[in-house]
Amino acid sequence: MRRKTKRRNTTQRNAIENVFRQHERPLGVDEVLRYGRRLVASLNQSTVYRNLKILVEDGWLKRISHASLGVLYERTGKGHHHHFHCRQCNRTFELPGCALKEEDVAPDGFIVEDHDIFLFGICPSCVSG
Amino acid sequence: MRRKTKRRNTTQRNAIENVFRQHERPLGVDEVLRYGRRLVASLNQSTVYRNLKILVEDGWLKRISHASLGVLYERTGKGHHHHFHCRQCNRTFELPGCALKEEDVAPDGFIVEDHDIFLFGICPSCVSG
DNA sequence: GTGTATGCAAAGCTTTTGCATAGGT
DNA sequence: ACCTATGCAAAAGCTTTGCATACAC
Numbered sequence: 001m002r003r004k005t006k007r008r009n010t011t012q013r014n015a016i017e018n019v020f021r022q023h024e025r026p027l028g029v030d031e032v033l034r035y036g037r038r039l040v041a042s043l044n045q046s047t048v049y050r051n052l053k054i055l056v057e058d059g060w061l062k063r064i065s066h067a068s069l070g071v072l073y074e075r076t077g078k079g080h081h082h083h084f085h086c087r088q089c090n091r092t093f094e095l096p097g098c099a100l101k102e103e104d105v106a107p108d109g110f111i112v113e114d115h116d117i118f119l120f121g122i123c124p125s126c127v128s129g
Numbered sequence: 130m131r132r133k134t135k136r137r138n139t140t141q142r143n144a145i146e147n148v149f150r151q152h153e154r155p156l157g158v159d160e161v162l163r164y165g166r167r168l169v170a171s172l173n174q175s176t177v178y179r180n181l182k183i184l185v186e187d188g189w190l191k192r193i194s195h196a197s198l199g200v201l202y203e204r205t206g207k208g209h210h211h212h213f214h215c216r217q218c219n220r221t222f223e224l225p226g227c228a229l230k231e232e233d234v235a236p237d238g239f240i241v242e243d244h245d246i247f248l249f250g251i252c253p254s255c256v257s258g
Numbered sequence: 259g260t261g262t263a264t265g266c267a268a269a270g271c272t273t274t275t276g277c278a279t280a281g282g283t
Numbered sequence: 284a285c286c287t288a289t290g291c292a293a294a295a296g297c298t299t300t301g302c303a304t305a306c307a308c
Contacts (some may be wrong), residue, residue, distance in 0.1 A: 008262060008263065008307050010307070012263080042265075046298090050263080050264085078203065084241075096279080105224070105228040105251075109252075109253030111251040112248050114250065117245070118245040119234060119240055119243070119244045120241070121241040122240040136287090171289085173290050175292095190285095200272095
C-alpha cells in the first residue's frame, strides 16, 4: 500500500512519537493523549487516533490488544519479543527473546507464520516492593 | 467472589451454552447472538452480554482478545492450549498442548503465573483447499 | 499559494444500565 | 408468591468522520 503524497512532518505527530520514545513500553490511547499534551498542550484526541493509525500503517507502531487491558500501541523494530503483564501494578512490559519453537507448537497441517506470546504474573519491582 | 443467591437456570443461558457446545471454537458476541437466536428466537443482545459476563465469572467461559480479531469467548476446562488464527478463512482454532517452558521465557525477577499464545498462519483445510 | 493535518463537534459503534414485566423456583 | 433474568430503550464508552481553518511545504 503505497502513499501518493508525502507525509507532512507535524508538531503533533512528532510529539506522539516522542511520547513513545520517552516511555519504552506499550501505551493506551488515553496515555498517549495525556503524555502528549505535556508536549503540545492543544493536542486533540482525534489527532491522536489519526496519527496512531498512520504510525501503524507506516510500521512505526504495532497494535496489540488484550482481554482486560484493551488496545495498546508499541514501537516496532525492536526485534521479536513477548509481553509480560504485571497483575499487581497493571503495567505491560516487553521481554526480549523468544522461547518458542514454532515447529513444535502446531499439529501437522497447520502452517505457522507468526506468533504472539502474552505472559502474566508479578514484575520485579512489585515482587520486591 | 461468592454469590449470595442461586443462579437461575434460564432458557436463554442454556441456549448460549449450547451455542458454545455446538461450535467448538472461540466465538464473538455477534456470533453468539446469531446462533443463539436459532435456538431462542427472542434472544436479546443485552442478555447475551449479561450472560457472557456471568459465564466468564463462573469460569465456564474465558475471554480472549486480539488486535485484529476483537473479543472472543471460549469454553474453559479443556486444558491449557494455544490459539491458531487462519489468515485465509479467518477462523480461530484451539491447539492442544503447550510448547513453552515458562521458566525460560522471562528474565530473573519476573514471576510468570500464566501465559497466552496466539499463532498465525494457514490452517490445514485452506492449505489443501 | 496550495493542499494536507488539525481541532472541534457530531455521528457511529460496541457495551452497559434502568426499568417494567416475564418466568424460574 | 417472590424475586431474579429478560427485553427494550436509553445511556455511556470508545473510535471515526465532516468541515472550516491552521500550518507544513
